[in-house]
Amino acid sequence: MTTQKLAKGLTPVLNHVASKGVVVDMQDVFQRLTFDTTWFGKEKKLKQAWETLDDVITGLIARKRKDLSDGVVSKDMLTCLMTGQQSYSGGFKQDDKFLRDTILNLMIARRDMTSSSLTWFLWLIVTHPRIEEKIREEINAVVPESELGKPRVFEAEDTNKLVYLHAAFCEALRLYPPVPFQHKAPIKPDSLPSGHRVDPNMKIMFSLYSMGRMETIWGEDSCEFKPERWITDKNMIRHEPSYKFLSFNAGPRTCIGRQVAFTQMKTVGATIFHNYNFEMIKCHIVAPNVSIILYMKHGLKVRVTPRWP
Numbered sequence: 001m002t003t004q005k006l007a008k009g010l011t012p013v014l015n016h017v018a019s020k021g022v023v024v025d026m027q028d029v030f031q032r033l034t035f036d037t038t039w040f041g042k043e044k045k046l047k048q049a050w051e052t053l054d055d056v057i058t059g060l061i062a063r064k065r066k067d068l069s070d071g072v073v074s075k076d077m078l079t080c081l082m083t084g085q086q087s088y089s090g091g092f093k094q095d096d097k098f099l100r101d102t103i104l105n106l107m108i109a110r111r112d113m114t115s116s117s118l119t120w121f122l123w124l125i126v127t128h129p130r131i132e133e134k135i136r137e138e139i140n141a142v143v144p145e146s147e148l149g150k151p152r153v154f155e156a157e158d159t160n161k162l163v164y165l166h167a168a169f170c171e172a173l174r175l176y177p178p179v180p181f182q183h184k185a186p187i188k189p190d191s192l193p194s195g196h197r198v199d200p201n202m203k204i205m206f207s208l209y210s211m212g213r214m215e216t217i218w219g220e221d222s223c224e225f226k227p228e229r230w231i232t233d234k235n236m237i238r239h240e241p242s243y244k245f246l247s248f249n250a251g252p253r254t255c256i257g258r259q260v261a262f263t264q265m266k267t268v269g270a271t272i273f274h275n276y277n278f279e280m281i282k283c284h285i286v287a288p289n290v291s292i293i294l295y296m297k298h299g300l301k302v303r304v305t306p307r308w309p
């Protein structure tokens with residue numbers, strides 16, 4: 001699913017729930033949106049599911065290999081991986097098992113991380129009206145005058161100038177990292193900067209969730225949702241080192257989908273806040289679940305109303 005389709009796929013669903021006046025779980029909507037796996041039924045055994053995925057992915061790789069040998073070169077991630085372009089693959093050609101695992105990773109990573117981020121982001125914005133207003137002001141400034149006050153689906157190109165929206169996503173990811181904790185093991189005995197000795201039998205756990213809220217890392221207002229902290233005096237996104245802002249991991253296994261994720265999230269963010277108002281359901285409890293992905297335990301139940309007739 002391309003970035004544009006992601007935002008386009010959302011509007012018919014939201015128009016429908018708005019017209020019926022029903023309560024909708026936006027976490028569920030975002031999860032369905034970001035991963036189209038209807039062909040991969042829940043009742044299937046894991047082995048069968050793996051074989052199906054294997055067949056599909058092997059077919060994709062074979063088709064791409066034929067395209068490449070016929071001289072058809074397109075600008076997608078699989079082409080980059082297969083032709084060994086530096087930015088995606090580290091500059092060497094990949095074997096089929098590596099390609100298959102990477103494609104699977106891309107499919108799964110996309111669904112879980114992006115839908116988790118969108119869910120927390122939406123909740124944070126709806127519960128911070130001042131920030132919601134600023135996001136809408138910024139969105140209005142990029143909409144051509146002839147299209148103001150009308151429904152609109154945003155595309156990747158529209159989102160380049162949305163600095164405040166980008167900052168709001170960074171801030172949501174800082175406070176609610178979709179991967180809330182990680183572990184690493186040293187390949188040989190070593191000592192940490194703290195002086196603690198570590199060896200290959202040990203696993204070092206660290207909590208990204210806690211690190212995103214530590215005063216020693218982010219300052220006294222570390223627990224506040226404040227997109228402004230990400231914006232420089234020149235109205236650009238402030239660069240934070242990946243070992244400080246760890247939501248995309250750091251080092252050699254860092255997320256390769258970071259830019260794609262921001263573009264997708266911004267097209268969805270701009271589209272939903274331009275077109276709809278969201279109202280939280282009273283008494284609905286928003287709480288994180290205990291899992292390797294930071295979902296909302298009870299989903300995100302809201303009512304949706306269109307902003308334009």
Ligand code: HEM
Nearest residue numbers: 105109110113114117179247248249253255256257260261
């Ligand atoms: C907000 C959205 C996203 C977040 C927060 C995120 C975060 C992460 C994190 C923390 C890892 C490291 C996982 C680990 O070491 O166990 C990772 C890896 C990865 N991500 Fe993302 N990701 C996001 C979106 C995406 C998207 C949209 C794609 C694909 C287009 C993607 C592709 C990948 C891949 C392929 C890896 C594995 C890299 C490797 O192991 O070499 N991610 N991501």
